[in-house]
Amino acid sequence: MRSSRFAAALLCLLLPLVLASCGRNGRKMGENGPSSALPPINKESSTYSDALPENTSEPEDTEDPWTNTCWQAVRYIMAKEGQTMEGTLPEDDWVIELYLLEGGGARYREWKPRSFDYIGVYHLLLGIGPDCFWYSDGSGGFFLSTEADGTNEDTVFAQGHMADGQLMLDFLGDQFWMERQPMPAKGGEYCMADLFGQWRMVSGETVTEGDPEVWNFTASEMEIDRRLTFHSSWDETEPDGVDYYDEWHPGYLREAQAMAVEYQETPIYEGCGNEAWRLQLFSVETIYQNYAEEEFYVTVLDADTLLLQVRLKDTDGVHTTSTQIFSRF
Numbered sequence: 579m580r581s582s583r584f585a586a587a588l589l590c591l592l593l594p595l596v597l598a599s600c601g602r603n604g605r606k607m608g609e610n611g612p613s614s615a616l617p618p619i620n621k622e623s624s625t626y627s628d629a630l631p632e633n634t635s636e637p638e639d640t641e642d643p644w645t646n647t648c649w650q651a652v653r654y655i656m657a658k659e660g661q662t663m664e665g666t667l668p669e670d671d672w673v674i675e676l677y678l679l680e681g682g683g684a685r686y687r688e689w690k691p692r693s694f695d696y697i698g699v700y701h702l703l704l705g706i707g708p709d710c711f712w713y714s715d716g717s718g719g720f721f722l723s724t725e726a727d728g729t730n731e732d733t734v735f736a737q738g739h740m741a742d743g744q745l746m747l748d749f750l751g752d753q754f755w756m757e758r759q760p761m762p763a764k765g766g767e768y769c770m771a772d773l774f775g776q777w778r779m780v781s782g783e784t785v786t787e788g789d790p791e792v793w794n795f796t797a798s799e800m801e802i803d804r805r806l807t808f809h810s811s812w813d814e815t816e817p818d819g820v821d822y823y824d825e826w827h828p829g830y831l832r833e834a835q836a837m838a839v840e841y842q843e844t845p846i847y848e849g850c851g852n853e854a855w856r857l858q859l860f861s862v863e864t865i866y867q868n869y870a871e872e873e874f875y876v877t878v879l880d881a882d883t884l885l886l887q888v889r890l891k892d893t894d895g896v897h898t899t900s901t902q903i904f905s906r907f
Contacts, residue, residue, distance in 0.1 A: 616783055616885075616901055644712070644720055648767075649676040649745050649756035656752040667754075672697065674754060676738075676747065677767040684712040684722060685767045686736070692841050694774040694810040699750065700735065708772070709881055715739075765852025765877070770841065772878045773857075775906060779804035779886075782902035806876070806884065806904060820859060836862045837874070846887050851879040866890060882906045 651667045651674035667674060670691075677685040687708040688698030700706055712720045719739030723730075736749040745756040779802060784793040797804060807821040820837045837859045845853045859874040866872050871891040879885055884904040891897050 616781070616903055643740075644678045645680055646761055647678050648759045648761050649678075649747075650674065650759050651747075651754040651756045652744070653755040654753065674698070674756075675759075676745075676756060677761075678712050678720070679767070682711050682713055682726065684710045686710055686722060687769065687771070689769055689771040692770060694771055694808045696771045696774065699752075704735075706735075707881065710735075763853040765845075765879070766854035768852065768854075768878045768880070770857065772881060773808040773876070773884065774810065775808060777806045777808075777884045777904035778907050780903045780905050782900055784898065784900045786899075787897040804902075804904075806886070838862075846875045846877055846885060850877070850885060852877045852885070868892065870895075 653666050654664065654674075656663045668691075672688065673691055674688050675686075679685070685708045686700065687696065688701060689696050696702070696708065701708070706724060711723050711726050713723065715721050715737060717739075719737060721734050722736040722738070723733045724735065725733040736747055738745050738747045740746070741755075745758070747754045747756055779797045781794070781796045784795070803823070803825040805823045807823075809819055809821065820839065840858045840860065842856050842858055843854065844856060846856045856875050856877040859876060861872075861874075864872065869890045870893050871889075873889040875887045875889075877885050882905055884906070886902045886904060888900045888902075889897065890899070
């Protein structure tokens, strides 16, 4: 059996994962996770100018019906090219959800499920991400704003209030009726579309079965330039994909390999920071030739933090796990 130290070093050397186009308890596979810095293993518009209250510090009713609530659109009326469009939601390729969180944070998202696509006017035409803010309108409803203080009318893009048991959201003149949904597990306010874009590895931990020592490392000290790029395909015959670029020490390159993705409603490991979902990545070809088994998992911890875990088993049955943090760039 190779030494545990050699296995740990080899994993970091190999970990130019070369992905392309596009936990349970127990010591095996590092399912208890690593133990340090990583998560503990653990338009022009004045639509609302008249509606903005002079004083929005406190609603008249002290009871708060909004904090920590989740809403999904079930019906809409929209104006498009001079015509009025009506319909029901969700659709297979169009879901609208709103999360009103503690502290005034909110997430409004229009997306195509099981894809890396955010869609809709807010995201595509206005170029604004899903993260936003909410605050009381002083009359039982709330405003959605792109700024935390929310008092500038130019930053307000929607207003919501209850109507006949549903949340009616007036969005730049379009109207959406939304029904309340159970709040998901931690991390469920994020989705696959939050992975879209480019990410770079910052740090990681490697654990080898039988070795009590955890090897902590940073990308800079190991001279690793490791990147993940999640992209979507507008061609229905082509799946969304993941591209991987890795340079380990200047000039040492690894070629990318194609990876497929599978959405799974389970965390990478308990306490990882996203308890709602993960993606498993599959390579067409074996990436680590010297290992008998390999597994790759990825999830998003927040809008700018990605978690990758690689689980390997060598020919002697020894498990090695590397858990890595990536940041958006």
